[in-house]
Amino acid sequence: MTVRAAVAGASGYAGGELLRLLSGHPDVEVGAVTGHSHAGQRLGALQPHLAPYADRVLEETTPEVLRGHDVVFLALPHGQSAAVAEALGEEVLVIDCGADFRLADAAAWERWYGTPHAGTWPYGLPELPGARAALRGTRRVAVPGCFPTAVSLALAPAYAAGLALPEAVVVATTGTSGAGKALKPHLLGSEVMGSMSPYGVGGTHRHTPEMVQNLTAVAGERVSVSFTPVLAPMSRGILATCTAGAAPGTTGEQLRAAYEKAYQDEPFVTVLPEGQWPATASVQGANGVHLQMAYDADAGRIVVVGAIDNLTKGTAGGAVQSMNLALGLDEVRGLPAVGVAP
Ligand SMILES: NC(=O)C1=CN([C@@H]2O[C@H](COP(=O)(O)OP(=O)(O)OC[C@H]3O[C@@H](n4cnc5c(N)ncnc54)[C@H](OP(=O)(O)O)[C@@H]3O)[C@@H](O)[C@H]2O)C=CC1
Ligand SMILES: CC(=O)N[C@@H](CCC(=O)OP(=O)(O)O)C(=O)O
Numbered sequence: 001m002t003v004r005a006a007v008a009g010a011s012g013y014a015g016g017e018l019l020r021l022l023s024g025h026p027d028v029e030v031g032a033v034t035g036h037s038h039a040g041q042r043l044g045a046l047q048p049h050l051a052p053y054a055d056r057v058l059e060e061t062t063p064e065v066l067r068g069h070d071v072v073f074l075a076l077p078h079g080q081s082a083a084v085a086e087a088l089g090e091e092v093l094v095i096d097c098g099a100d101f102r103l104a105d106a107a108a109w110e111r112w113y114g115t116p117h118a119g120t121w122p123y124g125l126p127e128l129p130g131a132r133a134a135l136r137g138t139r140r141v142a143v144p145g146c147f148p149t150a151v152s153l154a155l156a157p158a159y160a161a162g163l164a165l166p167e168a169v170v171v172a173t174t175g176t177s178g179a180g181k182a183l184k185p186h187l188l189g190s191e192v193m194g195s196m197s198p199y200g201v202g203g204t205h206r207h208t209p210e211m212v213q214n215l216t217a218v219a220g221e222r223v224s225v226s227f228t229p230v231l232a233p234m235s236r237g238i239l240a241t242c243t244a245g246a247a248p249g250t251t252g253e254q255l256r257a258a259y260e261k262a263y264q265d266e267p268f269v270t271v272l273p274e275g276q277w278p279a280t281a282s283v284q285g286a287n288g289v290h291l292q293m294a295y296d297a298d299a300g301r302i303v304v305v306g307a308i309d310n311l312t313k314g315t316a317g318g319a320v321q322s323m324n325l326a327l328g329l330d331e332v333r334g335l336p337a338v339g340v341a342p
Helices: 013-022 081-088 106-113 131-135 146-160 208-219 252-263 312-327
Strands: 003-008 028-035 071-074 093-096 140-142 164-174 224-231 238-246 269-271 289-296 301-308
Touching: 003 013, 013 028, 013 312, 071 081, 071 312, 081 093, 093 312, 106 208, 131 312, 140 312, 146 164, 146 208, 146 224, 146 238, 146 252, 146 289, 146 301, 146 312, 164 208, 208 224, 252 269, 252 289, 301 312
Parallel strands: 003 028, 003 071, 071 093, 093 140, 164 224, 269 289
Antiparallel strands: 164 238, 238 301, 289 301
16 A cells, blocks of 8 residues: 655654655655745755755645645644644644643643643654554554653663653753754754753653653653753764662572563564663664663662664654554554664
């Protein structure tokens, strides 16, 4: 079967990564590509790496342009998705890379995003317990945030196995593409090169409630997350170092066994051999997640490190994986499992 897919936000980073992946998907034909301020421009002038689509002209993002496709990917700023999705009809598969439909708790949404809650869609992280079943056959998908993808997959098995206390501490370095393509003064090359800097410190980053939501669901009790993102001088990648107090009696062997069991059948999650630690370069451009863990006996804490590419597994790859599930295709179809290191 061939499905026709539209990409809204094709001039941005997430939209560009979607098109890179869709260009290699055997069952997808790309229809409309849309933007906003760049509407009317050739895609090749904005995203020169997307050779197959270089001569496509960006259209304005409107329901009229997006109608008539089997799948519509929305890679738009937060708050733009609900109105578009509503106008497309329930039979179209709409996959939202933004945050609008990720949180189940309306009060949490309003607190963190400051706007009325648009709703909750099936969450596009199939590796979380129960998520895959909800994605099969769905016509709506909320793609997770990039940090919640890395952190939830890094900590879920420990909480599912009862090996971690419900207070996690996460420090995650990220590449600059996570901030999108629009000009931001703190992301100028001269500000970022040769330096690492934290932001969203002290429980203020909006991905915190999403991590809390995911880990609380797995643990069966409220898990708090103290999250500190750190900007690193690289364009792609997230390296999340996640720690939590170890539940009494936890051993290193139990910890490793919990991860190996949780992910033994997962095509995109690799629990690295003992002693080998994740690196962002190993998953660059791939839909993979690399994990390694240790039990720090002196501190009484578990330490789990996860690496993803924020644009691939952290956004567009996760979106395509969810599309495959929603359409009944092989989950791995069209998705690269191999990175581009060095
Ligand atoms: N970058 C990442 O790592 C991740 C991004 N996401 C999410 O994906 C979405 C896109 O992010 P990203 O690609 O990084 O952002 P970019 O800033 O790179 O791209 C934003 C896109 O949205 C379009 N756009 C801007 N304003 C409007 C508007 N008013 N109406 C319609 N379209 C508009 C832009 O078009 P134009 O340029 O033509 O104005 C552009 O195509 C966001 O919701 C983001 O949160 C999710 C996970 C990770
Ligand atoms: C470097 C950087 O700024 N990264 C972004 C992560 C963006 C992301 O994953 O996504 P959503 O906007 O879809 O939630 C940030 O920390 O806000």
